[in-house]
Amino acid sequence: MLENPKVSVIVPVYKAEAYLYRCVDSLLVQTFTNFEILLIDDGSPDRSGEICDEYARKDTRVRVFHKENGGVSSARQCGLDNAVGEYTIHADPDDWVEPDMLEELYIKAIESGADMLICDFFVNAGNKQIYCNQKPTVLDHERVMCELFQHLHGSCCNKLIKRACYNIYNVKFPENFSFCEDLYTNVSLLKNNIKIAYISNAYYHYVQDINLNSIVKTYSIHDFEYCKMLLKKFSKLTSGTSCFDLCVCNMSYLIVSRAFKANIFTSVEFKNKCGKYRKNMLAYECRNSLFMYALNLSCIGYYKIVYSFFVIIKKIYKVLI
Incomplete structure (x- = not known):
């Protein structure tokens, strides 16, 4: 385990053996090295858990937690409960990230003193890649909260968040949520007048058409x-x-x-x-x-x-x- 990592990357894992390698590999080649990856095996019935263990044996920055299946929200909370980084960010196992993501997000967060740093992202559907601008109209907590119900994405994957905020404001991922758990959690944080910053670059690749087990498919x-x-x-x-x-x-x-x-x-x-x-x-x-x-x-x-x-x-x- 890396001592005093600056960033904790939380990856909830379930039935992800087909694409987990791409996700974790993209995290391990980050230009920023002072981070940890928490792979949360949510009772996955395939080889996902074995793959997680394989990464933990190879790289000390990777920590694995095996738990009974409880859904994505409980997996995210498990990661948050065990994270030790100054900041946290989430990555879904069917997605991947640019190699400079953590470095640029962390530098911007420190420079701005942000509790929540928002960045743009890509949507990848088949051979198409779409750039999604996530710039808030105003960097005000209530305005951003409103815009999460309009044009901003509620995801935790394009937001670097100071871990202390979860404890200070007693915010947890909601139990028994199978989707919209990230939106709910971000709104819960924003209700507390936290400081927000924005960086006008996209680093995260959100895949729409790979995970056939996704809630949106059924x-x-x-x-x-x-x-x-x-x-x-x-x-x-x-x-x-x-x-x-x-x-x-x-x-x-x-x-x-x-x-x-x-x-x-x-x-x-x-x-x-x-x-x-x-x-x-x-x-x-x-x-x-x-x-x-x-x-x-x-x-x-x-x-x-x-x-x-x-x-x-x-x-x-x-x-x-």
Whole structure:
């Protein structure tokens, strides 16, 4: 174990044997060397745990923790509980990073005295790579909190965060969250007027199309209930803040849009289940106005017709819905 590492990189690992090597290798070749990697084997049934142990034997900067499967949120918290770095950042096992990421983020964080340093990132889908600008409008904690429900990504993977903040403000990753756990945690931190900085470079490569076990690839009635739970949790978290209305709009949109894409409800079921979120959803600032119009029609009883139309549009124009 490296003594007094400046940065702790937390990697939750589950069914990742196909791409874990690329992720960890990209971390081990960092130009900045004073860091530790915490690989959290979340009860993975494949060879992921063995691969983690293999790295720990080769490099003293790698620490491995094997735990019973508890989901990504519990894995992130396990990493946080065992981290010793001054700053923490997360990396998902199907993604990878640029070699100068930790060096440039750490230097900027020290220069600015930031509690949270935000950077841009890449989205990699197949052969395409998209640059995603994450510059906040204003470096104010409430403004950034609001923008996490608008155009900023809620991920922990493009944010270097001072580890002490979690303890000072008693912030933990939420239990039983299978997604949006990072958004919830970042909002919890930002409620406490922490100091924010931004660096206008992208270092993290977020892969959209490799992990077939990802929550976004499957959907059931349980996922619908889960999204309803998210609305309640986030509403409570943001109650009394300036971003409460944005939060409710965003989470209502999430409920309806995920149900739309899943295609598991009849038109009547969709209206009964999603119609109650229609009013709040319509306040959501969505660039795809055609899609918003489709969601609106679906909520009032035309789901199957509208969904069939969108499937045709998707095939012809190869658009994502």
